[in-house]
Amino acid sequence: MGAQVGYLTGKFLLEFKEEVRHMKAAIMETQPEIQNKGKDPMPEAPALNPQKYYRLPWTLNDNGISWLEVTDACNLTCEGCYRPHIDNHKSLEQIAEELAVFKSQRNSDCMSLAGGDPLMHPEIVEIVRMVREGGWKPIINTNGLALGKKLLMKLKDAGASGFTFHIDTTQIRKDSEAESEAGHNELRTKFARMVAEAGGLTCSFNQTVSVNTLDQVKDTMEWALQYPDIVHTVVFILFRSPSLTGEFDFYANGENVTEYDNYEETPWGGDSLVEARHVVAKIREVDPEFEPSAYLGGTVDPNSTKWLIGARMANEKRGFGYVSPKYMEYLQMGHHLFKGTWLSYSTPKLLQRGKSTTALFSLVDGGMRKIGKEYIRAMGQDEASIRDKLHMQTFTIIQPVDLMADGRANMCDGCPDMTVYNGQLYWSCRLEEIKSHGCFMQAAPRKCEKPLQPEIV
Numbered sequence: 001m002g003a004q005v006g007y008l009t010g011k012f013l014l015e016f017k018e019e020v021r022h023m024k025a026a027i028m029e030t031q032p033e034i035q036n037k038g039k040d041p042m043p044e045a046p047a048l049n050p051q052k053y054y055r056l057p058w059t060l061n062d063n064g065i066s067w068l069e070v071t072d073a074c075n076l077t078c079e080g081c082y083r084p085h086i087d088n089h090k091s092l093e094q095i096a097e098e099l100a101v102f103k104s105q106r107n108s109d110c111m112s113l114a115g116g117d118p119l120m121h122p123e124i125v126e127i128v129r130m131v132r133e134g135g136w137k138p139i140i141n142t143n144g145l146a147l148g149k150k151l152l153m154k155l156k157d158a159g160a161s162g163f164t165f166h167i168d169t170t171q172i173r174k175d176s177e178a179e180s181e182a183g184h185n186e187l188r189t190k191f192a193r194m195v196a197e198a199g200g201l202t203c204s205f206n207q208t209v210s211v212n213t214l215d216q217v218k219d220t221m222e223w224a225l226q227y228p229d230i231v232h233t234v235v236f237i238l239f240r241s242p243s244l245t246g247e248f249d250f251y252a253n254g255e256n257v258t259e260y261d262n263y264e265e266t267p268w269g270g271d272s273l274v275e276a277r278h279v280v281a282k283i284r285e286v287d288p289e290f291e292p293s294a295y296l297g298g299t300v301d302p303n304s305t306k307w308l309i310g311a312r313m314a315n316e317k318r319g320f321g322y323v324s325p326k327y328m329e330y331l332q333m334g335h336h337l338f339k340g341t342w343l344s345y346s347t348p349k350l351l352q353r354g355k356s357t358t359a360l361f362s363l364v365d366g367g368m369r370k371i372g373k374e375y376i377r378a379m380g381q382d383e384a385s386i387r388d389k390l391h392m393q394t395f396t397i398i399q400p401v402d403l404m405a406d407g408r409a410n411m412c413d414g415c416p417d418m419t420v421y422n423g424q425l426y427w428s429c430r431l432e433e434i435k436s437h438g439c440f441m442q443a444a445p446r447k448c449e450k451p452l453q454p455e456i457v
């Protein structure tokens with residue numbers, strides 16, 4: 001009887017799995033299209049299946065990160081920046097009020113300090129102290145131009161947890177005149193070393209990617225793979241602009257505002273939308289082992305990966321593989337259980353503990369066992385020694401707002417970059433709409449496919 005039940009269950013499972021496979025394929029075929037003018041031919045890139053990865057448990061109220069804008073002032077003009085640069089530094093009272101709104105509405109591990117460039121704020125050290133005292137890890141998002149060793153140490157002493165440097169070809173910089181992403185790698189290394197020398201801080205790099213720079217993702221990857229000890233995270237942010245979306249009219253307050261959009265278009269952005277899968281394909285050209293393990297989906301399209309994260313275990317000589325979705329799940333759950341928040345940026349101390357965490361999780365997870373075996377094999381070949389540190393290095397791809405063909409905006413579900421404006425939480429990427437119109441713009445497609453009418457017999 002037992003065997004029969006086992007057989008029937010097994011058969012049922014096989015049929016069920018087959019059924020699910022068909023359903024998934026059908027869903028992939030019918031998923032709503034992103035509006036994309038698509039003049040540039042996009043390279044082939046296989047679709048991603050988010051069901052394979054761990055869905056980060058981040059929500060509006062309980063998230064890994066929050067986003068505090070301290071000023072609109074900036075010492076650079078990046079192509080595609082959506083924020084007008086005005087010297088409107090927020091007062092410490094305003095900042096305290098915004099922190100109080102975060103405190104009452106949103107539990108989070110880290111606070112990204114953003115702008116403009118937050119280092120333009122004359123009281124940035126005090127702001128970092130306020131954020132730390134409020135219980136968040138302050139992460140400073142900067143282009144680095146105003147950062148010297150003295151300021152870096154002051155920020156560290158005030159409680160900074162890490163830096164995210166935005167360096168890429170959208171900028172005309174006086175400290176790196178390179179016109180390619182590869183050309184900026186020297187500057188990236190300089191900042192990574194400076195942060196490493198200060199000690200105890202995480203160091204991340206953001207790079208905007210358009211169809212014109214997609215191929216150069218490989219150069220940044222090749223560079224980052226050499227420095228798992230000091231380059232903790234690289235984030236590829238996909239470029240979006242109104243000209244890349246399809247045929248829409250935009251409405252706010254009941255009026256057509258299509259013509260009043262003051263966004264400055266740039267040829268840098270090219271003529272087609274890059275999706276996360278295109279970047280994954282490029283990364284794999286450099287590191288075929290690359291495998292994402294965690295993601296945030298879209299608010300409209302469940303098949304989209306709006307934040308896609310792959311984390312690699314590596315020493316300074318080589319990589320040993322990418323962590324499993326289960327590992328990411330344990331990390332998040334453990335952090336929430338013991339620290340009360342979902343984990344976003346880990347401390348360098350934790351990132352260096354790759355050996356012990358791999359050994360521990362190898363006991364319960366096949367994916368981590370694979371990394372452990374590879375590490376032991378490498379010890380035999382002198383590519384690893386028991387004294388080498390094993391670092392976790394993260395690669396993230398962010399695919400910001402996409403307009404679907406039916407006019408809905410596909411946002412990051414569980415947006416980590418929610419910011420406060422007039423006492424309320426808003427997506428920071430669309431704050432300009434609120435500032436300009438008091439509401440979000442609604443996109444109306446100029447031409448919609450009519451749904452098929454059911455046949456009447």
Ligand code: SF4
Pocket residue numbers: 306399400401411412415416417418427428429430
């Ligand atoms: S919804 Fe916008 S602000 Fe939020 S994470 Fe996505 S791109 Fe960033």
